[in-house]
Amino acid sequence: MVAHVAGIKIGHSARIPPFFIVQDPTLNQSPLVQISDLSFSYDSRPILTGINLSIPRGKVVAIMGSSGCGKTTTLRLIGGQLRPSSGEVRVDGKVVHALNGADLYAMRRRMGMLFQFGALFTDMSVYDNVAFQMREHTDLPEELIHDLVLMKLHAVGLRGAHHLMPSELSGGMARRVALARAIALDPMLIMYDEPFAGLDPISLSIVGELIRKLNDALGASSIVVTHDVQESLKIVDYVYFVSEGKIVAEGTAEEMKRSTAPYVHQFVCGEADGPVPFHYSAKTSYRAELMERDVRRGER
Amino acid sequence: MLEIIRRLGRQITNRLWRLGFASRFFLAIILHSGTSLRRLNLTLREIYFTGVLSLIIILVSGLFVGMVLGLQGYDTLQRYGSSEALGVLVALSLVRELGPVVAALLFASRAGSAITAEIGLMKATEQLSAMEMMAVDPIARVVAPRFWGGVISMPFLAALFSAMGVFGGYLVGVQLIGVDEGSFWAQMQASVDVREDVLNGVIKSFVFGVIVSWVAVFEGYDAEPTAEGVSGATTRTVVTSSLAILAADFVLTALMFRGT
Numbered sequence: 001m002v003a004h005v006a007g008i009k010i011g012h013s014a015r016i017p018p019f020f021i022v023q024d025p026t027l028n029q030s031p032l033v034q035i036s037d038l039s040f041s042y043d044s045r046p047i048l049t050g051i052n053l054s055i056p057r058g059k060v061v062a063i064m065g066s067s068g069c070g071k072t073t074t075l076r077l078i079g080g081q082l083r084p085s086s087g088e089v090r091v092d093g094k095v096v097h098a099l100n101g102a103d104l105y106a107m108r109r110r111m112g113m114l115f116q117f118g119a120l121f122t123d124m125s126v127y128d129n130v131a132f133q134m135r136e137h138t139d140l141p142e143e144l145i146h147d148l149v150l151m152k153l154h155a156v157g158l159r160g161a162h163h164l165m166p167s168e169l170s171g172g173m174a175r176r177v178a179l180a181r182a183i184a185l186d187p188m189l190i191m192y193d194e195p196f197a198g199l200d201p202i203s204l205s206i207v208g209e210l211i212r213k214l215n216d217a218l219g220a221s222s223i224v225v226t227h228d229v230q231e232s233l234k235i236v237d238y239v240y241f242v243s244e245g246k247i248v249a250e251g252t253a254e255e256m257k258r259s260t261a262p263y264v265h266q267f268v269c270g271e272a273d274g275p276v277p278f279h280y281s282a283k284t285s286y287r288a289e290l291m292e293r294d295v296r297r298g299e300r
Numbered sequence: 301m302l303e304i305i306r307r308l309g310r311q312i313t314n315r316l317w318r319l320g321f322a323s324r325f326f327l328a329i330i331l332h333s334g335t336s337l338r339r340l341n342l343t344l345r346e347i348y349f350t351g352v353l354s355l356i357i358i359l360v361s362g363l364f365v366g367m368v369l370g371l372q373g374y375d376t377l378q379r380y381g382s383s384e385a386l387g388v389l390v391a392l393s394l395v396r397e398l399g400p401v402v403a404a405l406l407f408a409s410r411a412g413s414a415i416t417a418e419i420g421l422m423k424a425t426e427q428l429s430a431m432e433m434m435a436v437d438p439i440a441r442v443v444a445p446r447f448w449g450g451v452i453s454m455p456f457l458a459a460l461f462s463a464m465g466v467f468g469g470y471l472v473g474v475q476l477i478g479v480d481e482g483s484f485w486a487q488m489q490a491s492v493d494v495r496e497d498v499l500n501g502v503i504k505s506f507v508f509g510v511i512v513s514w515v516a517v518f519e520g521y522d523a524e525p526t527a528e529g530v531s532g533a534t535t536r537t538v539v540t541s542s543l544a545i546l547a548a549d550f551v552l553t554a555l556m557f558r559g560t
Contacts, residue, residue, distance in 0.1 A: 079433050081429065081432060081433070105435040105437075106435070108432075108433055108434065108435040109434075109435045111433065113430070113433040115426045115429065115430055116426070117425065117426070119425060119426035119427050119429065119430035120427075121427055121430075122422075122425070122427070132434065132436075133434050133435075133436070136434070136435075136436050136441075137435065
């Protein structure tokens with residue numbers, strides 16, 4: 001059998017991964033990711049309580065919320081790196097935490113993830129980072145891998161940087177290389193963990209645009225975990241707001257911009273105080289604490 | 301009092317739990333070693349980093365240890381009029397004991413700590429998580445090649461340490477002090493047994509290689525993903541593997557050289 005991958009003819013010996021075949025996301029109407037009544041605790045500290053959300057195929061969905069509200073934990077639960085305390089996560093119809101090791105790895109081959117600071121392999125060049133999964137999971141000839149890697153790097157505008165080491169890249173460039181690596185096997189689901197953190201305005205805008213364009217070009221679905229409201233509302237189709245382990249608001253980007261819900265308003269407008277308090281909760285009030293101190297001084 | 305007992309109990313439980321985890325980790329390495337053997341370039345790369353790059357410190361240390369043995373050995377032997385036996389003393393001390401033990405201690409400090417720091421930093425910078433999310437098992441891809449790289453390197457490093465030590469003993473004993481060259485080599489050749497001495501030394505260094513590599517990869521993999529955590533793990537690698545080497549050396553020596 002002779003097959004065509006990315007317009008290039010390859011011979012009988014090459015194992016063609018099914019994820020190179022881009023599917024039309026509109027053909028299947030069921031959501032790609034379905035989270036039902038999901039709860040998760042670290043030791044006895046609850047992180048997520050009764051979360052319900054769904055990620056439709058072909059869409060870019062943002063999960064927003066303040067730091068430590070459980071956004072990254074949600075991504076790790078979707079990727080099967082954590083097991084929920086209760087509830088379930090379904091990806092493409094399969095319950096993630098019910099999969100055995102081999103099936104979980106097979107599912108992860110169809111997922112791409114961009115970590116907060118790129119998580120590039122520091123002992124490999126940009127080229128080898130992007131080629132990593134292709135070499136690990138396919139028997140594609142090195143010439144074809146070369147073409148695919150340069151194609152991915154070209155998509156993120158870094159074809160010319162393929163020979164550089166991660167230590168030679170700026171923060172924005174490293175994020176783009178990590179993005180090229182995340183889409184190396186044309187995944188059905190791309191997860192972004194704080195893709196805008198620590199980027200300058202130009203890099204931020206570039207990464208934002210790439211997330212949208214790559215999602216549409218690959219026919220994939222994307223989950224963007226972020227607290228960067230302005231940039232993410234420009235590119236996403238739907239937004240979930242998470243606070244204290246619960247979903248407190250959801251809707252399209254336009255609906256969120258117009259929302260008068262106190263939490264959404266505080267988040268979108270970046271107000272210091274509101275439903276998310278400025279002060280970390282203390283056992284006693286500040287006034288009571290000062291008075292108690294004065295009483296103790298008096299006794300002495 | 302109750303609190304002290306409770307704390308002690310908690311510490312013992314934690315230690316036992318960690319030992320159990322380390323044992324399961326060791327088993328996982330063995331089970332996932334197929335990749336290291338199938339893709340030999342991964343292991344060869346680690347042999348280069350842990351073995352070849354440790355050569356300088358091993359060779360220089362071996363030379364000096366051999367030179368010191370030559371001086372000390374001659375000083376003691378000449379009191380009994382048997383300074384010709386210097387070659388035997390130097391060779392047996394090195395092949396049986398000092399070669400495997402000192403080389404392993406140096407290996408733990410130089411390569412063991414580097415392995416721990418590298419794996420610990422990979423964990424802290426989410427590289428291991430990224431690998432997992434790419435459906436690549438970090439134990440098979442990162443840990444096992446480093447483990448086998450260390451295990452394979454160690455006997456060669458110990459052998460080179462001993463060879464260099466014998467050369468150091470020769471330099472001091474024969475060239476500097478003037479011990480008869482023929483006696484030096486002939487007595488060594490007659491007294492050092494390949495199976496009893498050399499092979500047992502190789503077995504020792506292999507066991508030490510397993511200990512150091514296991515401790516190093518485990519501490520790196522189990523490190524807290526912070527700067528402080530990685531630094532603590534690196535220190536624990538050197539301390540734990542050094543103590544384990546010395547304890548294992550006593551046990552192996554008792555088993556190998558009983559009554560000989």
